[in-house]
Amino acid sequence: xxxxxxxxxxxxxxxxxxxxxxxxxxxxxxxxxxxxxxxxxxxxxxxxxxxxxxxxxxxxxxxxxxxxxxxxxxxxxxxxxxxxxxxxxxxxxxxxxxxxxxxxxxxxxxxxxxxxxxxxxxxxxxxxxxxxxxxxxxxxxxxxxxxxxxxxxxxxxxxxxxxxxxxxxxxxxxxxxxxxxxxxxxxxxxxxxxxxxxxxxxxxxxxxxxxxxxx
Amino acid sequence: xxxxxxxxxxxxxxxxxxxxxxxxxxxxxxxxxxxxxxxxxxxxxxxxxxxxxxxxxxxxxxxxxxxxxxxxxxxxxxxxxxxxxxxxxxxxxxxxxxxxxxxxxxxxxxxxxxxxxxxxxxxxxxxxxxxxxxxxxxxxxxxxxxxxxxxxxxxxxxxxxxxxxxxxxxxxxxxxxxxxxxxxxxxxxxxxxxxxxxxxxxxxxxxxxxxxxxxxxxxxxxxxxxxxxxxxxxxxxxxxxxxxxxxxxxxxxxxxxxxxxxxxxxxxxxxxxxxxxxxxxxxxxxxxxxxxxxxxxxxxxxxxxxxxxxxxxxxxxxxxxxxxxxxxxxxxxxxxxxxxxxxxxxxxxxxxxxxxxxxxxxxxxxxxxxxxxxxxxxxxxxxxxxxxx
Numbered sequence: 063x064x065x066x067x068x069x070x071x072x073x074x075x076x077x078x079x080x081x082x083x084x085x086x087x088x089x090x091x092x093x094x095x096x097x098x099x100x101x102x103x104x105x106x107x108x109x110x111x112x113x114x115x116x117x118x119x120x121x122x123x124x125x126x127x128x129x130x131x132x133x134x135x136x137x138x139x140x141x142x143x144x145x146x147x148x149x150x151x152x153x154x155x156x157x158x159x160x161x162x163x164x165x166x167x168x169x170x171x172x173x174x175x176x177x178x179x180x181x182x183x184x185x186x187x188x189x190x191x192x193x194x195x196x197x198x199x200x201x202x203x204x205x206x207x208x209x210x211x212x213x214x215x216x217x218x219x220x221x222x223x224x225x226x227x228x229x230x231x232x233x234x235x236x237x238x239x240x241x242x243x244x245x246x247x248x249x250x251x252x253x254x255x256x257x258x259x260x261x262x263x264x265x266x267x268x269x270x271x272x273x274x275x276x277x
Numbered sequence: 278x279x280x281x282x283x284x285x286x287x288x289x290x291x292x293x294x295x296x297x298x299x300x301x302x303x304x305x306x307x308x309x310x311x312x313x314x315x316x317x318x319x320x321x322x323x324x325x326x327x328x329x330x331x332x333x334x335x336x337x338x339x340x341x342x343x344x345x346x347x348x349x350x351x352x353x354x355x356x357x358x359x360x361x362x363x364x365x366x367x368x369x370x371x372x373x374x375x376x377x378x379x380x381x382x383x384x385x386x387x388x389x390x391x392x393x394x395x396x397x398x399x400x401x402x403x404x405x406x407x408x409x410x411x412x413x414x415x416x417x418x419x420x421x422x423x424x425x426x427x428x429x430x431x432x433x434x435x436x437x438x439x440x441x442x443x444x445x446x447x448x449x450x451x452x453x454x455x456x457x458x459x460x461x462x463x464x465x466x467x468x469x470x471x472x473x474x475x476x477x478x479x480x481x482x483x484x485x486x487x488x489x490x491x492x493x494x495x496x497x498x499x500x501x502x503x504x505x506x507x508x509x510x511x512x513x514x515x516x517x518x519x520x521x522x523x524x525x526x527x528x529x530x531x532x533x534x535x536x537x538x539x540x541x542x543x544x545x546x547x548x549x550x551x552x553x554x555x556x557x558x559x560x561x562x563x564x565x566x567x568x569x570x571x572x573x574x575x576x577x578x579x580x581x582x583x584x585x586x587x588x589x590x591x592x593x594x595x596x597x598x599x600x601x602x603x604x605x606x607x608x609x610x611x612x613x614x615x616x617x618x619x620x621x622x623x624x625x626x627x628x629x630x631x632x633x634x635x636x637x638x639x640x641x642x643x644x645x646x647x648x649x650x651x652x653x654x655x656x657x658x659x660x661x662x663x664x665x666x
Binding site for chain 1: 278441594596612615616619620621623625626627628629630631645648649651652653655656657660
């Protein structure tokens with residue numbers, strides 16, 4: 063009789079290899095904490111955090127098919143829009159709120175950032191850097207809106223409506239009294255680069271960055 | 278498949294057709310303030326209770342459902358209402374889980390309700406039966422589980438009125454419930470839904486055979502009223518798309534309009550059939566009482582007007598499911614529950630399933646829904662340490 067039943071999917075092991083930048087984010091999370099992954103996709107990072115860090119992991123995702131896939135793996139994910147739904151969560155509900163490569167696609171990035179740090183003690187935010195030399199070069203020489211491996215869309219169909227450079231982001235944090243606890247400069251492939259994540263050098267040579275923010 | 282018996286306590290009787298029943302040892306104090314003694318609960322179980330009793334799934338049936346979840350129904354001869362989803366190797370796998378479903382208090386398939394005998398008078402209760410609520414329905418289930426020696430529930434699952442019960446379980450008995458899956462439901466019955474119920478009740482009460490609720494005593498059956506109630510309600514369980522796909526404007530056994538009031542259209546014939554088969558298996562007074570229980574349900578107003586208060590500090594894991602074409606319990610209702618649960622940082626999952634089959638989609642073979650349901654329940658069972666099948 064037992065062979066009739068399909069074996070339940072393993073939820074304690076990540077189903078696929080994670081992007082390198084997600085691995086970096088995962089390494090920043092302490093074990094046995096409460097985490098909200100905002101824009102969690104099909105739950106790759108959540109699944110890893112649950113399995114390897116025994117984290118109380120929750121997710122918010124706008125795509126219904128990805129939510130279905132995440133919930134089907136036994137993950138706690140709801141379908142919703144971060145710009146409206148983050149407001150529901152009470153203050154300090156989580157230890158970490160994670161936002162990967164999404165802030166630049168929000169309508170009100172400042173409010174989103176404020177909400178992340180309201181509902182969690184720490185926010186882990188990753189961003190593409192619009193100040194990278196290739197981007198500057200493409201605009202300077204090509205005279206058209208830049209397209210790179212990190213920013214692959216045309217100006218008219220890109221979801222990224224609030225692109226910024228690293229220095230822009232550092233300025234915003236200052237203006238909002240947000241403390242940058244840690245910062246990592248990353249290559250296009252998500253590999254860590256050995257220079258300050260918040261300086262002019264990173265602003266020119268990092269394709270993306272990851273920041274750990276606190277109030 | 279044959280239902281496996283739960284451990285049998287002394288108060289259990291067995292009806293030759295309806296199976297096991299338990300008479301509750303303590304009287305039930307109802308939300309209305311009235312007390313109901315010697316409450317009988319008729320129930321069915323599927324699968325086997327494991328040694329540490331950690332694999333219990335409570336299923337809560339909908340308005341006109343009953344305890345016969347899967348396999349052949351002893352009265353209608355048809356498949357149980359969730360035969361697609363519950364059984365060996367199915368979404369809720371009875372190899373792994375011990376599934377229990379009780380006929381609701383106020384129902385008409387063995388549990389105490391208006392068609393049963395009032396011990397005080399020796400006659401059918403009829404309208405002497407006290408008005409019951411979702412809280413009472415769930416309280417009776419909780420007492421049934423007590424008497425069956427079951428304390429903790431791995432997961433309580435229900436669609437429609439069953440979703441109301443699942444929410445009530447999680448609200449009222451959070452320490453007994455590990456997870457709750459309210460499907461296609463709401464935390465309160467909307468004005469539109471109360472309105473539809475009122476149409477149904479008025480149809481029943483307008484039938485002279487109903488006889489002020491005394492039809493059983495007088496050997497009558499308000500068939501027409503109950504059938505009309507069912508016909509009206511049945512429309513709300515479907516969707517315009519589903520009705521159009523199934524029937525369109527197709528004519529029933531005729532090639533031209535008859536210029537009369539026969540069932541010219543297939544959809545009319547279908548509804549009449551739905552109405553008239555329903556009266557053979559359902560009691561009209563039960564229909565009045567159970568629809569009323571749904572109308573009265575409002576978890577927000579019971580908690581100071583703030584739904585989130587109902588789940589403050591809750592450790593229950595929730596999975597809410599809605600269907601895109603369900604206009605009886607639209608997605609917005611489930612989303613309101615999700616917002617409330619987020620407000621107390623509860624552990625919640627929420628999925629809206631794309632389906633054009635309307636409210637009834639939760640009873641049907643919807644692969645996306647089934648995948649979600651099994652993923653959530655199996656995930657809970659893994660987290661709870663329930664042995665795999």
